[in-house]
Amino acid sequence: MSQDAIRELTEQKYKYGFVTDVEADQAPPGLSEDIIRLISRKKGEPAFLLEWRLKAYRQWLQMEEPRWPNVKYAPIDYQSIVYYSAPRPRKQLGSLDEVDPELRTAFEKLGIPLVEQARLSGVAVDAVFDSVSVATTYKEKLAEKGIIFCSFSEAVRNHPALVERWLGSVVPVADNFFAALNSAVFSDGSFAYVPPGVRCPMELSTYFRINAENTGQFERTLLVADEGAYVSYLEGCTAPMRDENQLHAAVVELVALPGSQIKYSTVQNWYPGDAEGRGGIFNFVTKRAKAMERAKVSWTQVETGSAITWKYPSCILQGDDSVGEFYSVALANHRQQADTGTKMIHVGKRTRSTIISKGISAGRGQNTYRGLVKIQKGAAGARNYSQCDSLLIGDTCGAHTFPYIEVKNPTARVEHEATTSRIAEDQLFYCRQRGLSEEDAVSMIVNGFARQVLKELPMEFAVEAQKLLGMSLEGSVG
């Protein structure tokens, strides 16, 4: 055997060996009951959860992908997706100098602190500061109050009774096509439980959760606020997020027991694709809360990312005197498409809801508000106020509004207001005459437009979100 042949052979072996190693940690593409059993086994889940996943899968098989959203995309091949890969730590970088300069520029513009920049871009932060110890400090503080805040997998291991009781109680397994898919294959996510009467002393964010990396494309979040409890939860971040998986189908369930209050804030900045819309994330999310007597749920979202957003954070106002709020800013630039809004389902008496939606369209972006206000028969004295405003920048974008109102109780009061406006030449000239650059002027006008929503965000989040709105519109005028 010649030297070359030997080398060829050894190299081949090495190659195969490498593939075998990967196979051990990654399921083949496609979805079947076997794959779901594999996911559940790999995660060491209790029997109830496997049954739950299988039930979701069987129903999903009977369901069809929704065609009603006002978005267009090429068909998704669900059998080409890999549904299980073992959590891998992100590639660690030695220092911030190794980070993509484009990302660094974005960080600087957003005013994200250096330490945070390091964490977000996967630099080994221990050299800068000990993130684990910070997280641990917070965890201890929460534990003192009896608050559970951990990854979903940890919750399944350590608090299976709580998970079994509340999982799927707000978004049933077969609620919709993407929620069913998520229920069958969800990878990980967050879990929080706040005991009766406890006011959570800090904003809960995945930032302070250990093992937060790699929640994957099918994220599952469950928050339970027990009677009289209060919790504020922050999801996402303003920094641009890239991911190799194009399809994201998350489910978020909020359970607000009597007298409790949940404030859920999101800043979503997934990769929107290039200027032609290639490669962006499809973000198909089901978010819903159930509010019992006197409970209050507020959703606040700033959606600037993703190629396609399909998302309707909703409230089932089950208990008498419960309150639901939805504050949203959705921005669609370049070829982005957003179909987003909310559903307020009034079941209990004297339930109240407020909807403030601000859609911003630029470039060739298409922005759709879709909302349902439903007053059921028993919801005497229910009230809703909805305001949907659209702002157009340029003349190649679109804004659409689909408000659905169903009222089955004559004592209910439902108000809806809608406006559409355009950034006018005179507004820009006025700002520029006062010394502002065109970009700063657009950013200022847009932020003024979105102010009602931005002021609902926790302070530090709001400041970053403001800058994010401006940045997302760079180059959209002129």
Add this chain to the structure above:
Amino acid sequence: MLRVQGLKARIGDREILHGVDLAVDAGEVHAIMGPNGSGKSTLASALAGRETVEVTAGSVTFLGQDLLALPPEKRAAAGLFLGFQYPVEIPGVANLYFLRTALNAVRKARGEEEMDAMDFLAVAKEKMKLVRWDQSFMTRGVNEGFSGGEKKRNEVLQMAVLEPRLAILDEVDSGLDIDALCVVADGVNALRAPDRALILVTHYQRLLDHVKPDRVHVMAGGRIVRSGGPELALELERGGYGGVAPGHAEARAP
């Protein structure tokens, strides 16, 4: 300070300015008067760099710079201020925040240090006295729901904060009742300074009763047709534009 020579400009296909010549020196107050459609506002817009006004000929130097080569924000940074005839509303942007952002943009462009919120508040409070304003106006959106008079006072306040070298006030007196006119005029007078020039664009003599101009120009048909001292304004008051701008007899000053 400002030298305008042979300035021609059009809006769309229509030429509005047919060759304007104007020279303004530091410390001077000029009034540009004339009937509707004579090109006064177009001249103001052209000097400030509004994109809808296209300059087709002529030159403008401002403090030694070629003004026409600069975008609007650079002209502002160079010290040019335009008080708008119709100040624009910017909903949701607090007046105080807008003012500070504008001041800091201008300071930054001049290589000066930006002013923090606390220092700025002190400056703004001082300047608000000029237009006899209370703080409630500062937290409202820029001109949002302001009355005509409030908008004009806001323009004067902005001018006071930005401290321009040259301020062009386009019909700052229109739509004001006599009390508001006095407030605005007092504000303008307080800003007269040896190193600052003012151009008042107006239809009416009545503003000039409160703010005494050094020079008065009459515009008609896209040109400055007559210039003189303050007495020219009084002449207009008596004889209307017909006497000084032949062919425009239909436009009489009240």
